[in-house]
Structures are given as structure tokens and as C-alpha cells.
Amino acid sequence: MKTKIIFISLVLVFTLSTFAQRRIDYEKLPASSQEFLNTYFSSYPVIIAKKDRENGEKGYIVKLKNGMHVEFWKDGSYREVNGGNKPIPTGFIPKSVLKYVTKKYPKEKITRIDYGHENLEVNLTHNIALKFTKDGMIKKGRRT
Known part of the structure; x- marks a missing residue:
């Protein structure tokens, strides 16, 4: 059974x-x-x-x-x-997100961006995950 x-x-x-x-x-x-x-x-x-x-x-x-x-x-x-572990093109990423990433993490590349219903999640090389509001304001960042 x-x-x-x-x-x-x-x-x-x-x-x-x-x-x-x-x-x-x-x-x-x-x-x-x-x-x-x-x-x-x-x-x-x-x-x-x-x-x-x-x-x-x-x-x-x-x-x-x-x-x-x-x-x-x-x-x-x-x-x-x-992009998995590969950098993705960035021409479509909100300017505020790009500006934050290049200022705070100048050596890192964006490997993933995900628009959820409430947040915008961005992954960088070296296992760094960032969370932004839909307007591109940083909410939190962490190493995964």
C-alpha cells in the first residue's frame, strides 16, 4: 500500500x-x-x-x-x-543599483538580478547578496 x-x-x-x-x-x-x-x-x-x-x-x-x-x-x-557565476550585462539594471554596487563593491561583478514582488535581489561575485527596494534603495547585504 x-x-x-x-x-x-x-x-x-x-x-x-x-x-x-x-x-x-x-x-x-x-x-x-x-x-x-x-x-x-x-x-x-x-x-x-x-x-x-x-x-x-x-x-x-x-x-x-x-x-x-x-x-x-x-x-x-x-x-x-x-548568470550562475558569470557576470551578466548591466545595461538594464537600475542606475541606483549600479551606482551602489560600483561604489561599495568596486571589484565585484553582478551575476544575478531578481525582481520579486517586494524586493530586488542582486548577487555579486564572491557570494555577496544584496537586497534593494523596488526603487533601488539598499535594504541589506550579506555574504552567502
Whole structure:
């Protein structure tokens, strides 16, 4: 009986995760997402684009050949850019955030930016994580 419950649970989890992300053609991304990618990531080919449902919210995920990935809200505006340990382009990052980072951490590079519902999270090289308000004002910083 336990084995049967575990098996059904695993099948359910797999099924839900399969429907949570669905591969789409690049051309099916919102125009603003395509424009963002063409402006800031034109030298990095897209290897996959998916419709995504994270925490019940609709959006898109785009994975680039260099290992970076970009997430978009359902309206096409960017939500997260994650370079892993690699620096990301900064032309789209709010000026106040860039100014703070270059002043306080002149040797560090931004590797991730994430617009949540309440905060803006920024990760730097050497495991430094910063949290800003939506207006770009620093809330806190820490080493991870």
C-alpha cells in the first residue's frame, strides 16, 4: 500500500512539473521579451524558450548557450537574469543599483538580478547578496 501511494505521488509530481514548463518557439515570446534579449543578449544564442508557471504565476524562461537564463513575467518584462557565476550585462539594471554596487563593491561583478514582488535581489561575485527596494534603495547585504 505504501509503495502504491509513493508511486502515485511520484507520477503526480512528474506530471505537474511537465505541465508547469512547456517548450515554445522563440517567436512566441512576447515582443518585449524578444527586444530585451536582442538588446542585451544578442551575442548569446537562445537554446530553449519555455512557458513557465512558477508558484502559480505565468511567465517565460529562456536559456542561453552560455549557461545564463532569463525569466520574464507574463507581460514580457524581465523578472530575473541569472548568470550562475558569470557576470551578466548591466545595461538594464537600475542606475541606483549600479551606482551602489560600483561604489561599495568596486571589484565585484553582478551575476544575478531578481525582481520579486517586494524586493530586488542582486548577487555579486564572491557570494555577496544584496537586497534593494523596488526603487533601488539598499535594504541589506550579506555574504552567502
